[in-house]
Amino acid sequence: xxDIARRAGVSESAVSxxxxxxxxxxxxTRARVRRVAEQLGWRPxxxxxxxxxxxxxxxxxxxxxxxxxxxxxxxxxxLVSGIQExxxxxxxxxxFQVAEDVADECAVYRRWWAEHRxxxxxxxxxxxxxxxxxxxxxxxxxxxVIGGAPDVRHPGLSTVWADDxxxxxxxxxxxxxxxxxxxxxxxxxxxLAHTQRRIATLRAEARRRGLTEVRSVTTDYSDTEGAAVTxxxxxxxxxxxxxxxxxxxxxxxxxATAADLGFxxxxxxxxVSWEDSALCRMVTPRLSALSRDSAEFGRTAxxxxxxxxxxxxxxxxxxxxxxxxxxxxxxSARPA
Amino acid sequence: xxDIARRAGVSESAVSxxxxxxxxxxxxTRARVRRVAEQLGWRPxxxxxxxxxxxxxxxxxxxxxxxxxxxxxxxxxxLVSGIQExxxxxxxxxxFQVAEDVADECAVYRRWWAEHRxxxxxxxxxxxxxxxxxxxxxxxxxxxVIGGAPDVRHPGLSTVWADDxxxxxxxxxxxxxxxxxxxxxxxxxxxLAHTQRRIATLRAEARRRGLTEVRSVTTDYSDTEGAAVTxxxxxxxxxxxxxxxxxxxxxxxxxATAADLGFxxxxxxxxVSWEDSALCRMVTPRLSALSRDSAEFGRTAxxxxxxxxxxxxxxxxxxxxxxxxxxxxxxSARPA
DNA sequence: GCCAACTGCTAATGCGCTTGAGTGCACTTA
DNA sequence: TAAGTGCACTCAAGCGCATTAGCAGTTGGC
Numbered sequence: 065x066x067d068i069a070r071r072a073g074v075s076e077s078a079v080s081x082x083x084x085x086x087x088x089x090x091x092x093t094r095a096r097v098r099r100v101a102e103q104l105g106w107r108p109x110x111x112x113x114x115x116x117x118x119x120x121x122x123x124x125x126x127x128x129x130x131x132x133x134x135x136x137x138x139x140x141x142x143l144v145s146g147i148q149e150x151x152x153x154x155x156x157x158x159x160f161q162v163a164e165d166v167a168d169e170c171a172v173y174r175r176w177w178a179e180h181r182x183x184x185x186x187x188x189x190x191x192x193x194x195x196x197x198x199x200x201x202x203x204x205x206x207x208x209v210i211g212g213a214p215d216v217r218h219p220g221l222s223t224v225w226a227d228d229x230x231x232x233x234x235x236x237x238x239x240x241x242x243x244x245x246x247x248x249x250x251x252x253x254x255x256l257a258h259t260q261r262r263i264a265t266l267r268a269e270a271r272r273r274g275l276t277e278v279r280s281v282t283t284d285y286s287d288t289e290g291a292a293v294t295x296x297x298x299x300x301x302x303x304x305x306x307x308x309x310x311x312x313x314x315x316x317x318x319x320a321t322a323a324d325l326g327f328x329x330x331x332x333x334x335x336v337s338w339e340d341s342a343l344c345r346m347v348t349p350r351l352s353a354l355s356r357d358s359a360e361f362g363r364t365a366x367x368x369x370x371x372x373x374x375x376x377x378x379x380x381x382x383x384x385x386x387x388x389x390x391x392x393x394x395x396s397a398r399p400a
Numbered sequence: 401x402x403d404i405a406r407r408a409g410v411s412e413s414a415v416s417x418x419x420x421x422x423x424x425x426x427x428x429t430r431a432r433v434r435r436v437a438e439q440l441g442w443r444p445x446x447x448x449x450x451x452x453x454x455x456x457x458x459x460x461x462x463x464x465x466x467x468x469x470x471x472x473x474x475x476x477x478x479l480v481s482g483i484q485e486x487x488x489x490x491x492x493x494x495x496f497q498v499a500e501d502v503a504d505e506c507a508v509y510r511r512w513w514a515e516h517r518x519x520x521x522x523x524x525x526x527x528x529x530x531x532x533x534x535x536x537x538x539x540x541x542x543x544x545v546i547g548g549a550p551d552v553r554h555p556g557l558s559t560v561w562a563d564d565x566x567x568x569x570x571x572x573x574x575x576x577x578x579x580x581x582x583x584x585x586x587x588x589x590x591x592l593a594h595t596q597r598r599i600a601t602l603r604a605e606a607r608r609r610g611l612t613e614v615r616s617v618t619t620d621y622s623d624t625e626g627a628a629v630t631x632x633x634x635x636x637x638x639x640x641x642x643x644x645x646x647x648x649x650x651x652x653x654x655x656a657t658a659a660d661l662g663f664x665x666x667x668x669x670x671x672v673s674w675e676d677s678a679l680c681r682m683v684t685p686r687l688s689a690l691s692r693d694s695a696e697f698g699r700t701a702x703x704x705x706x707x708x709x710x711x712x713x714x715x716x717x718x719x720x721x722x723x724x725x726x727x728x729x730x731x732s733a734r735p736a
Numbered sequence: 737g738c739c740a741a742c743t744g745c746t747a748a749t750g751c752g753c754t755t756g757a758g759t760g761c762a763c764t765t766a
Numbered sequence: 767t768a769a770g771t772g773c774a775c776t777c778a779a780g781c782g783c784a785t786t787a788g789c790a791g792t793t794g795g796c
Contacts, residue, residue: 065752075776080754090774107514111456112752114447115781122495141477148498157517159458160496162484178443180782181493287678317682324684342623346653347683348660401782411746416784426744448782451751516752 068106072097083108114180122157123369124182128169128189129162138312138341139358140188143210146362147186154370156183166191170199177203184369186210190257197221206372210365211258214380222368223380224361228258230385231354232265235308235336236273238388243397244306244334246277248297250290250318252310254282259310262338266308277304283314290314294321298333305333305397312339316347319393330395340389349392356386401442408436419444446493450516458493459705460518464505464525465498474648474677475694476524479546482698483522490706492519502527506535513539520705522546526593533557542708546701547594550716558704559716560697564594566721567690568601571644571672572609574724579733580642580670582613584633586626586654588646590618595646598674602644613640619650626650630657634669641669641733648675652683655729666731676725685728692722 069076074093081088082097089097114120125147127140144158151158159182163169173196176182184206187196190213197218200207208222209215215223239247249266252259263280270278281297283289290309294317297304307322309315315337319329327333329349337344340353361383372378405412410429417424418433425433450456461483463476480494487494495518499505509532512518521541523532526548533554536543544558545551551559575583585602588595599616606614617633619625626645630653633640643658645651651673655665663669665685673680676689697719708714 074774076753077755077777078775081775084754086755088774093774105510105514107511109451109516109752111447111450111516112781113754115445115451115752115783116754117781118754120447144496145498148496152497155511157495158497159493160480160484161488161494162481174441175443175491178441180445180447287682291682313678313682317678320682320684342649342653343679346623346627346649346656348656412783413747413785414745417745420784422784424744429744445782448751449784451753451782452784453751454784 065106067104068097068100071104072100119183119373120180121155122159122182123151123366124159124161124173124176124185126161126163126169126172126185126187128164128166138343139339142358143188143362143365146359147366148362149359150363150366150370156370166195170195173199173203173205177205183373184208186365186369187212189253191255192257192260193255194257206369208365208369208372210361213257213261220378222372222378224365224368224383225380226258226356226361226383227385228261229265231338231388232262233269234385235354235388236266236269238390238394239306239308239334239336240273240275242306242334242395243399245275245397246302246304247275247306247308248278248304249280249308250293250297250310250314251280251282252285262310277302283310285311285314287313287317290317291321294318295325298322298325298327303327303333306336306394307333308336308338310338312337312341312343312351312353315339315351315353316343319347319351329393332398334395334397335393336388337393338386344391352391352394353389354386355389356383403440404433404436404442407440408433455519455709456516457491458495458518459487459702460495460497460509460512460521461524462497462499462505462508462521464500464502474679475675478694479524479698479701482695483702484698485695486699486702486706492706502531506531509535509539509541513541519709520544522701522705523548525589527591528593528596529591530593542705544701544705544708546697549593549597556714558708558714560701560704560719561716562594562692562697562719563721564597565601567674568598569605570721571690571724572602572605574726574730575642575644575670575672576609576611578642578670578731579735581611581733582638582640583611583642583644584614584640585616585644586629586633586646586650587616587618588621598646613638619646621647621650623649623653626653627657630654631661634658634661634663639663639669642672642730643669644672644674646674648673648677648679648687648689651675651687651689652679655683655687665729668734670731670733671729672724673729674722680727688727688730689725690722691725692719 065076065079069079078089079097082094110121161172163172187207187209190209201218201220210224212223212225251263266280281293283293307318309318315335319335322329322333329335337351337353340355344351344353364383401412401415405415414425415433418430446457497508499508521543523543523545526545537554537556546560548559548561587599602616617629619629643654645654651671655671658665658669665671673687673689676691680687680689700719
């Protein structure tokens with residue numbers, strides 16, 4: 065900036081005013097300063113900026129899942145890619161961290177806050193008993209919870225949420241219409257808020273329809289558990305005629321397991337995946353799946369966080385309800 | 401720090417000395433200061449630290465691939481997870497960015513450099529004609545190239561490399577021993593350095609063995625192209641008896657396509673995936689795959705970057721050659 | 737008994753930027 | 767004509783830390 069000031073023949077403050085679009089300099093000077101800055105390829109040092117109270121132009125994202133579960137799930141990369149797209153417009157950086165568990169994640173937030181490393185954070189995988197909203201409230205760190213339910217207890221946090229309940233209801237609708245009365249929902253991690261919402265909705269929908277043989281089983285999202293649970297429930301008697309998997313990885317694993325056990329899909333058992341991805345289109349039969357636009361989810365979340373950083377009040381916004389894309393893995397229930 | 405200084409009854413400089421392990425304070429004072437700092441939960445502001453020339457304790461990672469290709473590939477999340485593990489030990493942050501292409505990626509490096517956002521970067525997907533090493537050299541940004549060949553032209557850059565040539569040779573060995581003489585290698589992006597190394601090695605190995613019907617076809621790594629190429633090559637006459645896919649996603653897509661076309665695996669055609677993941681174990685038959693430890697790859701790269709940041713000279717380190725894990729998708733070639 | 741060297745600490749400066757408090761000037765208004 | 771009012775700009779302080787120079791007090795050597 066000193067260089068720019070010298071070459072433009074003004075003071076450093078004038079340069080600051082000019083470059084930040086503040087009043088206090090004439091348009092002529094502003095243009096001149098801008099030109100010189102451009103010429104010199106100047107970019108403000110984030111460190112210096114941060115030090116004088118401007119924020120660090122960085123948002124944080126922590127992923128607290130065991131490393132090996134991280135592998136195949138297509139959701140997160142899509143989500144992050146969407147987040148980036150929006151952040152890049154304002155040249156905001158994304159500080160990314162993998163954590164062991166939620167406690168570890170909280171420690172990361174504390175550290176980031178103490179070190180002034182981020183202006184705000186994006187929180188994923190909200191849980192039923194979640195210490196994070198309280199912590200973020202306490203730290204005063206702007207945050208957007210991705211995939212949570214609107215949270216009235218933390219008016220400082222924004223929420224971007226998908227209507228899991230509505231989606232589950234529509235899946236049950238679909239399956240019921242095909243004559244399915246014995247349905248098993250192979251859910252994800254029991255502690256996650258959306259897992260619980262899905263389970264609760266399934267139970268409510270079943271009761272409403274008088275279906276008694278409908279249940280949920282929780283897992284860790286891995287292909288291993290997906291396969292194991294599938295083996296167990298299909299071995300029961302009477303076996304379910306429809307399986308709903310909470311992610312694509314388990315659905316595919318379950319499909320393979322069903323085949324191993326001699327179940328034909330969809331003649332003997334229907335399979336639905338709660339996540340659409342290339343994976344679902346790569347197996348035989350192609351998997352019927354709930355499609356949501358994960359990148360758009362990320363874009364929405366990033367936009368909300370930027371709004372928060374701009375001082376706008378927190379709010380809860382919904383993203384479109386995922387729709388069931390019917391493919392070859394769902395069909396009429398076989399008569400008992 | 402002012403607080404700490406006051407409570408410990410010393411000057412701010414003494415606090416700085418004490419907390420940074422520099423000489424100039426007695427052990428007693430150091431301990432006292434440390435205790436107070438701990439009590440207050442003090443962490444140095446990265447911004448202030450950076451401003452006084454200490455570096456920003458952050459490394460950058462740019463992923464330049466089209467967003468939709470990002471989805472299922474298991475490699476990157478594993479890699480990043482390994483990187484994190486090592487960086488976290490020193491509380492280094494990871495600034496992550498998705499870019500459109502290499503030109504965009506270069507712009508990101510320039511910006512990061514000008515804004516003093518990172519102390520160094522990790523570069524992935526090195527290319528045959530790659531502008532990045534030159535740029536990073538020019539900027540003087542410490543960097544580790546992941547998956548490149550040792551690069552004598554850029555002595556400032558470290559390289560962490562896998563012996564693709566050796567791995568390809570061992571795969572060809574294996575297939576040749578099973579009697580395969582018609583092999584197609586469904587490669588990844590043609591511009592990537594490792595793609596070219598694999599192609600070159602395959603050609604050399606084929607010549608050495610007098611195999612004339614061996615070739616490579618490049619793709620964009622997507623399941624779509626994997627399937628399309630598979631359809632094309634299996635439709636040729638005579639059809640190949642072995643297919644080597646450069647990633648797990650294409651291998652799985654190819655497997656499904658082969659089944660569609662009435663080819664039995666491995667009786668009619670053998671399939672090898674150059675990437676092992678849950679995906680490979682979820683399909684029927686399970687895919688024989690080259691297993692490498694992607695997380696370890698990341699850990700090694702992160703360690704090299706930290707060494708570079710510590711002022712150690714750049715070097716090239718190898719990671720173990722991936723080994724072929726035989727599963728159900730490879731078998732003896734059917735006699736012509 | 738005097739200088740040198742060391743120890744344990746403090747004061748002051750600067751990193752690159754923002755910002756509130758001026759300053760000088762032309763121009764209006766009573 | 768004096769006072770008032772904007773405008774375009776400059777000055778200087780300060781953000782939180784690292785670092786260099788310096789300053790008492792002690793020890794050691796001769």
